[in-house]
Amino acid sequence: MKHTTQQPPDQRRTADRNGAATAAPAPAGATTRRRRASHQWTAWAFLAPVALYLALFYAYPLYRNLDLSLHNYTVRSFVRGDAPFTGLANYRAVFDDPTFAPALLHTAVFTTVCLVLQYSIGLALAVFFNQHFRLSAILRALFLVPWLLPLIVSASTWSWMLNSDSGIVNATLHAVGIGPVHWLTSPSWSLTSVIIANVWIGVPFNLVVLYSGLQSIPASLYEAAALDGAGAWRRFWSITFPLLRPVSAITLLLGLVYTLKVFDIIWIMTKGGPADSSTTFATWSYQLGFGNLLPAFGPGAAVGNLLVVAALVFGLVYLKVQRKQASS
């Protein structure tokens, strides 16, 4: 799960535009209008490549995907492009599929547990590193490593660490008399295993964003609270946590959007198995489209589109929250 956050630059620009509108003298008339028109042409000349790019490489693939989900594609008709239109049949097939309920459940559990753990561990670490002890900056930078590693690297390393017979995790458990746990090969543990690996990857992001949120809480508040005799725990719950709420909301919502679509980690570690025990919508969609010898592009695209809808719903909530915060 790789992600970054950014703020829509609109607010600032709208302000600029208003400023410019009031500054521009009204009676200039036609010349101004002409200049403004040529100005618009210049602006769009700079924007055109990206606008075209969005249409060709985002909108068109999305459209092709929708098209796939509404036709009965086989390998042959996929190449020739003459698959019969079947309406919502693919979606109906997906809903009736025995994999649907487990995939829904696993997606929900995976997303929720990952978010809760990443956020709470990230917050605890952010608060800890906010104390500015010796070496804290270097150690904090080192925490970014899991976030920067290619997912295939993290996933294969965790696969070997969680190996039933020769993995370091089971060797450690064995030393304290537990085990062996079949992390990746038992249906009751596979989901836990991919959650562990994904939390490990997601903690750095939460740490970095929450840490920068902590920076903006004025130290004077803590000093005042300390003078009033508030203990560390009390200071956390009555100052840090409430003042961090806007940043927390952003972090969690963005985390939600990005955790919903996690694919690489699960696919590389378990392929969604054994027996669909770690299948989510993302891996199921891939499984249908690319995982078998006979691809089922239609149903695969249908599952994918359900995922898009979920991601976009939460994504729009995120943008709304962020906008509200930026304007307040």
Added chain:
Amino acid sequence: MTAIAAGSLGRGNRTWIKTAIGVVLTGVMLFPVYWMLNVSFTQNKDMRKSPPDLFPAHATLEGYRAVFDQQLPYLGTSLVIGLGTVVLTVALAAPAGYALAKLRPRGGGVLSFLLLVAQMVPGIIMAMGFYAIYLNLGLLQSVPGLIVADSTLAVPFAVLIFTAFMSGIPGELIQAAQMDGASPLRTFCSIVLPMSRNSVVTVSLFAFLWSWSDFIFASTLANGGSHEPITLGIYHYIGNNNQEWNAIMATAVVASLPATVILVLAQRYVAAGVTAGAVKD
């Protein structure tokens, strides 16, 4: 977690205790990375030893020799694709960022909104759409095809970063250039771009890293071709039920080098990229 206050009162012994706790926490967090290194140096005959060696006591380079013998083409492909993605991303996003930050195009707000939304589309969807398109165009298993697909990971982010950085450039400078008769393109190339060097670096780093790390486009669009990137090299290694985990982990170590280099050389750019805009400065 005992003390919470920012700028804590702790001095002397207490900060050393915190440093010690910090080192331990970092050690726990980075243990998998250490383990990857350790396994990459472990001899094959020791691989199934129980309990495993915590240090590579009988270190071997056979894993790295395997990388050298078998993985160089994959690494080369990834390098080419990564650089291609960087060029394409900067070329598309820098002018767009300039327009959005300084030229106030009508409809610019809608465009940046669409870019934010575009980032939220799950990779598997993009991969399936690209697969359908490339199949018809004959672009499957091609390097340019993969460069274009990988650039979709970075372009929206890049536009937003450029917009944020470039709105900080003083408008007077741009106006002065125009007074001197510089064309918009000239202004962009000789005033705006040089002043945005930092954002070009940030964007290039992330574009390279994301393209280098990409697995989903690689496995759907490049699988089985003659130009497969390193992520697929590792994946085939695991998939073939390979028991030479030292070779697999050695490849993983080599595949992690760009991330390491970036963290060492450009840590502040990375942190800037992660938090860009998440929190108001």
